[in-house]
Amino acid sequence: MNLPIELFIMLAAPLLIAAFLLRGDARRFAAFFLLGLGACLFAAYINSFLSLAAGMDIQEATIKLTPIIEEVLKALPVFFYLAVYAPKRGAILAVSVAVGLGFATLENAYYIMNIADQSLLYAVIRGFSAGAIHTVCAAILGYGLTQIYRRQFLTFPISFALLCAASTLHAMYNLFVTSGGVWAATGYLLPIAAAGIMLPFLRRISVDEGLRERETPRID
């Protein structure tokens, strides 16, 4: 058996058990984190297959193909959640971020076991850059979906547009990182900068949700 599958099983097994033991928000988070791991596993195979089929080298595929495939696969569990359940506004963002985190976790684990430079510095850089870019891109989609929560007729166009924007941001990160030198250093800072820009918007959703919960009377 190859490394991505072994890593997936190792990471997924405890989460699967936890998903059965937990309840409510914690269970949902564990389940969608698990789906994020699955999306990453699928992405690894689909990326390899499509880049071979399109005759692209690794660098070209990393910039042109990989971002689109990864963003679409990360979005699928979120769309499933929206279509099947009737989620709360804040839950959409949480689910989207959980999928992104799961994706980043498996990808980072795979990269750190595959490269020769297994230094602490590389782990820190990788964790804060590649880990953050998946989370930020997933949060972009989640944020957009929370905005159109009460306007279902906009779900398709806005989701599509946000997927495109997230793919461009991801491609930009990949372009920087694969270029090496100063560009790579700039690329490592890009996800942190994007997260910083998104933070006030995301906090606003959390505050709105908190206020709504406080306004709703509790029935004991």
Next chain:
Amino acid sequence: MHSDLFLNIDYIHIWIQLICYAVCSFIAARRAVLHPDIWRYKILTGAFLCYALADLFWNLYFTIKWEYALFFSAADLSWIAVVVFLIAACLNIFNELTDEERLIVRRYRILSVLISFVLIASTHAVMVIIAGGLFNNICYGIVYFLLVYFSLQLWLAARKDIRPQMKNYHGAVMLFVLCDIIMFLMSCFWETANISMVFDMGLTIMPVILLYVMKKEVCA
């Protein structure tokens, strides 16, 4: 020499365009906060941000690799997202119409389909024949067709007193599409490549025009 000068002007112009769209997205976001009931400000914020993101990717790719990110790059994804955001704005306007207003708007659908199909299909067919890029042209063609179809219907209805204050907005959206299509068309011919930049400069001021007509509409 002539070609180098053209490339330099184009390169600088895209940075200026990026700044223009980024500033306009900030202004649109501010107005979205001031007028939370006008949803189009939120959608325009997304559209302008996507345009700025696409410009950023396009110029960074050129800076790093010394070649244009031609024929379906990540920048194209964001440019398509801009059009999809504008389609979402049209759908939002459709949703706000009353049943009587919707009936009047629907009278123009056949005329709108014909005009938009002839305009988009013919120009994109010319571009495919001259410059190739079938997939690229199909993607742009579909979204442009939908945007012109919706905008034209609403513009024709606005001339017959259905939300007449929005007439200028729909006109500006169609001008945006026209500028973009003529720019693409001109860039296919080597002799008219310089003229394409004039239309590209037209696209640079489009967010300002869109925000201006929106402000006029809100004040009216």
